[in-house]
Amino acid sequence: MVKYPDFTMYPRVILKETLFKKSQQKRRTSPSNYKERIFVLNTQNLTYFEQRPGKKTTQKGCIELSNIKCVEIVRSDVPIPCDYKYPFQVAHDSYYLYVFAPDNDSRLKWVRALKEATQNNNLFLKYHPDFWVEGKWRCCHQTEKLATGCSEYYPNGAKPLPPTPDPTRRSSDPEDRIVVALRNFNPVEDTDLPLHKDEEYFVIDSSEPNWWTVRDKNGNVGTVPCIYIAEKISNNIDKFEWYNKDVNRTDAESLLMRENKDGGFMVRDSKHPGVYTVSIFSRVSGNDGEKYPLVKHYQIKVQREGEKVMYYLAEKYVFPTIPELIRYHQHNPAGLITRLRHCVSRNVTNPRIKELPSDKWEIHPDELTLSEELGSGQFGLVWKGSWNDLQVAVKTVREGFMSEEEFKEEAQVMMKLSHNKLVQLYGVVTQRSPIYLVFEFMENGCLTDFLRARKGSFSQEVLLGMCLDVSEGMAYLETSNFIHRDLAARNCLVSEDNVVKISDFGMTRFVLDDQYTSSYGSKFPVRWSSPEVIKFGKYSSKSDVWSFGVFMWEVYSEGRVPYDSRSNAEVVETLNAGQRLLRPRLCPQSVYELMQWSWKEKPEDRPSFALLLHELACLEQEP
Structure with a gap:
């Protein structure tokens, strides 16, 4: 049972509860951590205390209610590594306090009570609905912590009702903007609308930068977070630059050969009415080791399920529209000769590096x-x-x-x-x-060289700090839907103050479904690769986790080559036999257990980077 301090000396208590607060560690190698505190709201202050078994309760912070400028729920998809998953924020003076409640009812209770207690303050007109992390606001990407918010702040909670849909409009009107839910969303306010993954919604109002008003298939209207939805792409391909109408097979080959760019592609009409073909240029290796130009033609196949029509080039990768199919294969070859890298058009001259502003x-x-x-x-x-x-x-x-x-x-x-x-x-x-x-510029260069040159001089704290640095960067990539595909000590650099940073993104790919299947014959670093990469060329954030386990082994081995006495073929045999790298001499058992967790045979049995980061941070806190 939690023992609360004697509050009789305080003004009238409104709420008290054990919650978590987010705090920044002072040491360079530590990420944010989450501390359990007893929070007390009274008529004058919001105070929080530390309760340790057998010791006197200690006050750790106190905020005068008159200084509070905003109290609001935090809406974010950032992984939360503490037990309480329902965050809210208290902006006061020039600071932001993030507090985590055990459930949504508790969070709403605290937010309502704090709003009521501060409604007569000099409050913000706008607030930031997402976290401040890594030097910027996740909601609007402003890099000034005291920057004006990006969403309207309603201190009394009276958020305006969503617009009422026009009853004369049908859901199938062509001018409707349609969005698709990327994930489920449970409402936290009366005006929110629940989202169900993969279902379609109609946009009513998109003027608010972070929250849109949408209508579901049953006519219900409410607000939803923009990060949870994506606009649906129609099947009208005429407007796309990659579509070349009335181009036959011979002309397509001529255009692609003349462009002479690996991954050059176009979509054209097939000789059969209503059928489309994707033509792709690539250079393939001959028996003499030379690379020769080749154009491959893939017919877009149609799969019908009742009234539902799906399109595909490779059977396992089907899509409701052709533009979505093309977009997917621009990031993932999935059985094609190469990714669709470069759009080629007979009628349009592509500007050089047009995407770079x-x-x-x-x-x-x-x-x-x-x-x-x-x-x-x-x-x-x-x-x-x-x-x-x-x-x-x-x-x-x-x-x-x-x-x-x-x-x-x-x-x-x-x-x-x-x-x-x-x-x-x-x-x-x-x-x-x-x-x-x-x-x-990273003054201390490649991490592998750094480890080898200073072998024997590293403390346990420094070695763990290196792993923490890289796990922070990889957790960010994971939440941003990126995979690295070549994580290793050689691809990390060391700054002047010995911060380790991830480099070399030549193999990084943005993935739409957390998986990347490499082109046939692609090379990969065997000693850092997971079984599914070696056998099937399938990459994901979990294959990056495997590589991170090998990276940790490199760190604690002070720059040794993994499986240094074995050939690549012998490494594959070793992994197939279920054997793993042995614990380095400098590696604590607790860290080696994380390595072993990262090397589980099945990807789904491996931890996420968010969880690895949390576990490493906990190890750093141990005496």
């Missing part, structure tokens, strides 16, 4: 100075340089080795990712040859 990402060559060669990367040389008085690492793209499209993909991946445990991309240089990628 030049005003933000393009660096003028004259602004960049190269000083010394740092090494050779997968695609070319890596140089140390300076840009606007900032030290940078410059990755050059060897001519003929990496296509313009491959360059574009790597740059786009890095543009979408922003985290303090990922090496930051500053910009690109496309106005000269070779093409440059300009990155954050």
Whole structure:
């Protein structure tokens, strides 16, 4: 039973309960953690206490109600590693306190009581509905913590009712915008509408940046979080650049050969009315080791289930519309000769690197100075340089080795990712040859070299900190629906103050279903690869987890090569026999158990990165 302090000396108590609060650790290697506290709300203050068995209750914080500017539910899909999963926020002075309740009823009780107690304060007009994490607001991506909120704040909870649907409009009106639920959503306010994964909804109002008003198939109207829905793509393909009407097989091959870009593709009319073909250009290896150009043609097949029509190129990957099918295969070959990388059209000239907003990402060559060669990367040389008085690492793209499209993909991946445990991309240089990628400079270089050069000098705290750094970055990738596919110590870099960051996203892919099936014949790092990658070429966040287990083994082995006395074929035999890497001498049993958990045979038996991060953080707190 929880023992509460004597509250008789306080003003009238409104609420008291054991909740969790989020706090930031002071040490560099620690992520946010979650501490159990006794919260007390009275007529003057919100106070929280620490209760330790056999010791006196200690007050850990106190917020005057008059200083509170916003109290609201936090709506987020961020994994919460503590037992209480229902967060709310209290904004006061220049700070944000995140509190976690055991259930939604408890959360609503606290939010309503705090709103009522602070309704006469000088309150925010707008608030941030999602967390402040990793130096930015998840809801609007502003990087200033005190930035004005992005959603209207209703201090009395009287959120305006959603618009009433026009009864004269039918659900099938062509002007309706249709969205599809990406996941289930349970309402937390009276004006919210429940979402059911994969069901369709009609948009009523999309003016609010984070919450849209939608109507379900039964005519019910309410608000839903934008992060839980996606607009449905219609089956009208005429408007898409990749569709080439009235192009026959011979013309398609001529256009794709002339473009000469691996993964170049188009969708065209087949010789049979109402049937479409995807034509793809790739270079395939011959018996002599040379690569030869080839155009493959895949007919889009139709599968009918009653009135439901589905489309597919590979039988296991079916979609309700052709645009959704194309979008999927742009990220995942799934049995095709290659991914659909580069759209080719007879009527449209594709602008060079059109997805890169030049005003933000393009660096003028004259602004960049190269000083010394740092090494050779997968695609070319890596140089140390300076840009606007900032030290940078410059990755050059060897001519003929990496296509313009491959360059574009790597740059786009890095543009979408922003985290303090990922090496930051500053910009690109496309106005000269070779093409440059300009990155954050990491003074201590490759982690493998760093470990080997300082072998014997690392403390347990430092080694665990390295694993924590990388687990934080990988947990971010996991929640952002990215997989790395080549996680290893050689692909991590070390900063001047010994922070370890994940680098080399040349193999990273954005995945729509947390799975990536590689093209036939693709190379992969056997010693870091999971059984499903070795056998079937299937990547997921759980195959990254396997690689992270090997990464931890590298750290605690101070840079040794995994299975260093065995060939790749012998490594495969070892894994098939159920054998795993042995515990390194410096590795505590608790950390080795996490490695073993990461090396479970079945992907579904492995932990998520969010859970690994939590377990590692708990180990750091142990004496």
